Amino acid sequence: MTEPVIQIRNVSKSFRNTNVLDELDLSVSAGETFAFLGRNGAGKTTTIKLMMGLLTPDSGELSLLGVNPVTDAVKLRSMIGYLAEDQTMYDWMRVDEIIRFVAPFYPTWDQKLANEYVKQFALPVRTRIKHLSKGQTVRLGLVLALSHRPELVILDDPALGLDPIMRRDFNRDLVTHLQAEGRTVLYSSHLLYEVEAVADTVAILHEGKIVRTAATEDLRRDVKRFTLSPQDLSKVGTQIEVLDGRLLVNEVSLIVDGAPQAAQLLEQEGISCRISDLNLDEIFEAFVMGDRKIRLEWPEREPVAASSLT
């Protein structure tokens, strides 16, 4: 089995009294497009800064491409393609100047490839960065991140601030240029629909912990919405892992992790229910905002709630 490209073990990080990451574990395999999802403030950028060696963990171990970012950050940065959210560059430089400036720091820099990207992205090479549009700035960042043919590309919410069409184009570029070349991509975002189409694996970060990691297809298969009657729910009790439960008119809507097992259980109990698929937005919302406690309280409340509703 090959060594993971990114390996994070039990990493914790706090700022003053705020615990941002709490014994985080993460592993990304070679060639994977890994979506790193979380709400604003969940700890995504802190994790990426730790990966880049821009922060030091309070505890735990990190390894990217076999290099420890704490001890060998500069070497690691030369091996990674990195595009930060809302990236600011030296605004007095022109497009060609910043490429010219950045190139010698990457031993594997391919100027021909950079030229191709510049033409493909229609970047005005003699224009100062401060005069570029938001979309052009993101694309320039992508040129800087990819032109040294990095094995690992880290994109930290790169499409933040772009309009939907630009975001779609950006993701298309990403798919074209990275997945086709078999590179490993860690894509951090809170806009789920933009990673849904491109991600092989999804990790959901919530309050400093990874609450779920799975292949995108597995996640869609495992997490589904079950709609059944409150009376039926009381029969299965705590045996179903509910991420979110909502009371509807004469019905209970449950988002369940482990949908195949839950469906089997309900079938054994002779309970009929409707099962519907969810998109990644709904799955994410259930993990980070779902009301899990409702599951334990429901059976006791059920007779009163049901009668009052009917």
Place this chain on the structure above:
Amino acid sequence: MSIWSTLLWKEWNEHKWKLLSLTVIAIAVCIGGLVDGVSEVEFAVIATYYGYVLFAPIYIVMGVTAGEWAGGTIEFSKNLPVSLRKVATVRLFAGWIVLIVPVIAVAAFSSALIATLEWMEIEVGIFHSLAASMDLKPQQAHWGIAGIACGVVTTLYFWLVVACLNQATELRAAMIGVLTFIVSFWFGFLLWVMNGAPTTQALSLNWTIGAVSPVYWMVLPNLQAEHLRRWLIVGLQVQGLFVVISSYYFIRFYGTHLRQWNWLPRISWPSIEQTGPTNSLSAPFTSQMKALVWMQLRQTLPLAIGGLVIVFVLTLMATRGTAGAVSQMETNPFQIAIVSVAALLIGSTTFVPDFSPKLYHFWRSRPIPPMRWFWLKYLSGLFVIICCVDLPILILHGTGILPTSAGLYSGVFPMLLHWIIYSIAVLAACLVRHPIYSPVLALCAILTVLLLPVIFHFPDFLSFGEMFNAVGTNLLPNRVIAAFLVGLTQATAISVTATILAAIATKRDINLSP
């Protein structure tokens, strides 16, 4: 909360630490001047005002004129449901109040001291004799001088806010501020030479174009009762008119458009060499060092030009003044002082922009070795101060273009002083990473390092100031050389220590930003 009180609240929060730091520094310098005896109060007060006039207006104006542009908040202010002119009005006068309060605080402190001394029946030096000659009480003379100091900083402030309006960075505002100060000083110097005591006709010029000239009146032999009376009657009216016109200009044009300096990088040779097809990239740099040197060259060019302009204006001042002017006034101390301010500002603000969070994240997340980045930046700033300012001045003195009575060692000493100031300013910038707080911290550290040994009578070999004095006096040659070598050792020790600490702060990302 009304709009005005909301805007005042915002300005108060932006300025409160500046106000506190300036007040503490001013009173601390004043107390420092009293160590030789409380009866030296007039010396302490006037020295404090002199230093304050030199630094504080530029320091406050940096934030008032360029702070919102540099911080990227100007668009937010423009989009507020309030006229930008109201924002500008509050900003303008809040800055002025912050500038004036420390002067009044020093005056109040010294006033209390004078009252105590009078109660103890101790004669208060020149204040006492001056008061007798002018038929004034010492307290009245003292407050008159405080009034002159307020007038000088007020005029300078309003000149500077007009000259530095809508600059993109505090550094640019500071450089323009230094040049404006020099020009103002020059006019004031000529007016003083021509008129001595201000005539009524010259009063308008004294209080406007020659903004700094009234500081000479604070030198008490030049101060006469007539000065104070004329200032109160006519000077205040002239100054009032000037303040109104300057305020109108600032309020009318604040935030309207950024003043670009695009012409500066365009004329640099690295740009000229990059010709070729407009749609393809030129060849990348062949080494990391070349790339970093190129970047520093581009960033340093405006500073180098600014430095040469300072030298040009200083030379003009000394050579094109009224006949005999130079003999009436020693221009060397002013040159040293103004380049010291420039060294402080260059040291602070050359580093600070690259420490702004987003840009810092950009270059730090690249495989750029931070130590290489630091040393190149440090050396390029030092190059500007030494090679574009100090060395040309030394050469001009050496060739006789600039008049001098000082020897070579005395001529080199300002370089050592500026090296110390620059290095401490760099340390403050790397630790605090803030365009406003860094210079203040640096100023405190510089005053501590340079003045403490003088004030508390440390052994001479520990005092840079004493060595500076020693090489300027007519000592035996071997004693001058010894003093120079001791001064060189001190400067090296202080500068190297500060620089190494700054490098460590950069490498380890030690950030004490408030």
